[in-house]
Amino acid sequence: MSLVEKYRPKSLDEIIGQDQLKAKIRNILVKDYLPHLMFVGDPGVGKTSLAHIIAQEKHYYLIEMNASDERGIDVVRHEIKQYARTKTIGDYKGKIILLDEADNLTADAMDALRRTMERYEHITTFIFTVNRPERVIDPIKSRCAIFYFKRLTDADVLKRILFILKNERISVDLKNPKIKAGLRELIRYANGDLRTAINMLESVITKEKTITEESILIEEKPQNVQQILQTVLDGDFETARNELQKLYIQNRYGTNAIIEQLYDALSKADGLSDAVRIKIYEKLGELERNLKLGTNPIIQLTSFLAFLWIVQYVKVPSECPLVAKGS
Structure with missing residues (x-):
């Protein structure tokens, strides 16, 4: 299992850097009705993870799709509509369709999706994750409670990185100036994207479960x-x-x-x-x-x-x- 998956937040408390947003989500979770939700923010801030946590807390069945891969009107008319109209089976209390990167849907697909949301609202809740909200049509946004995620600070990312290093028992000399500088550069290049930071971290950990000057400094990094x-x-x-x-x-x-x-x-x-x-x-x-x-x-x-x-x-x-x- 990759470190990204292993350390994906499993509860609201594990979502970092979003205290005000989490307080609002807690208010939603105690209510019987779950509205359509839209999570807006840069990659790697916890949008998708929060959707899974909500499904878990509400005991809702969750279906996840990525609009970057399936962005056309046919997907909405057939796959998404079929999922939306299907009644929840088992002991689940409801159903969520999580549509990642929904801002990548075509205009026709968004218009068809709006009608699907209206027709099956009584049995299906939609959660959208969005990087560029201006690309989503107003009729969809007006049907959602919209939450804006803050970009994670370097301090937020560093705290999580250090937690992972400790938990994984990775040998790293944080007093070594070259290793310290390498970690600092890693965090800077991640630019608030925790997923990117963890992926980069995994790439510099050696098979002996250590981080060396060579492993962290020889990585080719993009220009800033x-x-x-x-x-x-x-x-x-x-x-x-x-x-x-x-x-x-x-x-x-x-x-x-x-x-x-x-x-x-x-x-x-x-x-x-x-x-x-x-x-x-x-x-x-x-x-x-x-x-x-x-x-x-x-x-x-x-x-x-x-x-x-x-x-x-x-x-x-x-x-x-x-x-x-x-x-």
């Missing part, structure tokens, strides 16, 4: 956002694009986290005139707006990197749409 920004400003667009896609796809950085770090990195970037920096800030604001409208993140992020390269290396007229104010 500040490094990516500097890479494209230095003229290497291809490397910057590949590293940014790696952050988003492989390391599952949320777009909100990337936007925030781009703002921060831009303020620290060297070699930019005030005029160019202002144009980039404007384009970054446009990127954030477009992402909130549900556009393709990879296309938008790549377009932003291309813009950075253009304003730094291509001489264009001031009236060019790429660099004009309000572009």
